[in-house]
Amino acid sequence: MAFVNENFLKLSDNYLFADIAKRVREFKAESGVEDVISLGIGDVTQPLCEAAVKAIHDAAAEMSVASTFRGYGPEQGYDFLREAIVMGDFMSRGIKIGVDEVFVNDGAKSDTGNFQEIVGKDNIIALTDPVYPVYMDSNIMAGRRVVKLPCLVDNGFVPELPEEHVDVIYLCYPNNPTGTVLKKDDLRKWVDYAIEHGSLIFYDAAYEAFISNDDVPHSIYEIDGAERVAVEFHSFSKTAGFTGVRCGYTVVPKEVTAVTASGKRVRLNPLWNRRQSTKFNGTSYLSQRAAEAVYSPEGREQTRAAIEYYMRNASIMGDVLRELGFDVYGGEDAPYLWVKTPENVDSWSFFDRLLRKAHVVCTPGVGFGQCGDGFVRLTAFGQHEQTLEALRRVREWLER
Ligand SMILES: *Cc1c(COP(=O)(O)O)cnc(C)c1O
Numbered sequence: 001m002a003f004v005n006e007n008f009l010k011l012s013d014n015y016l017f018a019d020i021a022k023r024v025r026e027f028k029a030e031s032g033v034e035d036v037i038s039l040g041i042g043d044v045t046q047p048l049c050e051a052a053v054k055a056i057h058d059a060a061a062e063m064s065v066a067s068t069f070r071g072y073g074p075e076q077g078y079d080f081l082r083e084a085i086v087m088g089d090f091m092s093r094g095i096k097i098g099v100d101e102v103f104v105n106d107g108a109k110s111d112t113g114n115f116q117e118i119v120g121k122d123n124i125i126a127l128t129d130p131v132y133p134v135y136m137d138s139n140i141m142a143g144r145r146v147v148k149l150p151c152l153v154d155n156g157f158v159p160e161l162p163e164e165h166v167d168v169i170y171l172c173y174p175n176n177p178t179g180t181v182l183k184k185d186d187l188r189k190w191v192d193y194a195i196e197h198g199s200l201i202f203y204d205a206a207y208e209a210f211i212s213n214d215d216v217p218h219s220i221y222e223i224d225g226a227e228r229v230a231v232e233f234h235s236f237s238k239t240a241g242f243t244g245v246r247c248g249y250t251v252v253p254k255e256v257t258a259v260t261a262s263g264k265r266v267r268l269n270p271l272w273n274r275r276q277s278t279k280f281n282g283t284s285y286l287s288q289r290a291a292e293a294v295y296s297p298e299g300r301e302q303t304r305a306a307i308e309y310y311m312r313n314a315s316i317m318g319d320v321l322r323e324l325g326f327d328v329y330g331g332e333d334a335p336y337l338w339v340k341t342p343e344n345v346d347s348w349s350f351f352d353r354l355l356r357k358a359h360v361v362c363t364p365g366v367g368f369g370q371c372g373d374g375f376v377r378l379t380a381f382g383q384h385e386q387t388l389e390a391l392r393r394v395r396e397w398l399e400r
Pocket of ligand 1: 106107108109110112132172176204206234235236237238242243247248
């Protein structure tokens with residue numbers, strides 16, 4: 001008899017985006033309206049930058065010749081990319097990270113979901129509410145207990161230190177879904193907590209490239225001591241439009257440790273290396289060459305232009321929505337705006353109103369956790385003209 005992993009039965013149904021699609025479909029069918037604009041998409045819309053496209057072409061040409069063909073690459077990623085990452089994302093900020101502390105992957109979702117495998121089953125996990133669902137679901141699959149850290153208007157969406165002890169803390173800043181940030185002093189409190197309690201921080205920096213304010217850290221390693229307690233996840237998906245190309249990386253400093261039941265300190269870097277070598281066979285050579293090109297002068301300039309395009313959307317969205325009387329959070333250092341629903345209506349009711357009255361789609365905040373109810377998430381990843389048209393419709397609805 002084969003037994004099922006019953007932890008999977010504890011997962012709540014993850015139908016958020018399916019539910020949204022269904023409601024939109026039903027509305028279109030009953031109203032005859034076809035032209036619905038989505039400000040709910042979590043995917044980028046600008047094409048891959050030229051520097052990355054050229055790198056993929058060149059890599060494909062190498063692959064077509066026996067003398068330069070590449071088969072399996074190193075599970076940890078090619079050194080050309082790991083070196084570009086160390087120089088481009090860390091040395092340039094005065095942070096010392098070794099090439100062998102960088103693990104290239106096929107996107108941050110895999111590693112943010114998988115990294116929990118190398119820590120014990122009995123760790124208590126702290127997650128913000130609202131949260132990127134990957135952290136929650138991967139820990140439920142493993143059977144761990146989760147403590148929630150509410151992020152609300154009252155605390156400025158900065159999670160407070162937990163009252164009970166926690167062993168592993170997931171932080172994602174700039175945040176998906178709220179678009180809010182932790183300043184250096186806010187993050188320092190968490191690093192100090194982790195040092196004092198022997199805890200680990202799993203830090204998701206997927207939106208680091210969208211930061212514009214100077215007091216917002218791009219990496220947790222800007223905080224003293226973080227190199228002993230933190231693992232950091234990065235992705236080229238939002239930074240450089242790699243959602244379809246697939247590439248990211250995880251930093252596991254050699255100093256980061258956890259203890260065995262008998263109290264022996266064990267380094268996580270060799271454990272993660274062992275795990276990856278067993279279960280992962282590397283990221284495509286083409287993707288890694290494309291990622292390397294993101295760090296070239298042209299690549300930097302082109303990705304910066306795409307980010308500015310999205311952040312221009314975010315800025316206009318924030319201005320218009322505030323003018324219309326909404327309380328709007330985020331959107332300054334992240335491509336997400338977290339909008340309070342008027343009159344405290346729940347997320348789904350506001351979703352329906354916005355769809356029916358303005359023909360605009362948002363993402364209900366409650367889909368990211370109970371504390372997200374009464375909010376919706378809007379994204380700045382749309383085409384500029386579409387975003388302006390969506391705002392025009394919202395204005396027309398409210399001023400009608
Ligand atoms: C989009 C996103 C990622 C990156 O996912 P990829 O697998 O690299 O495409 C990671 N974390 C968060 C919170 C995200 O929103």
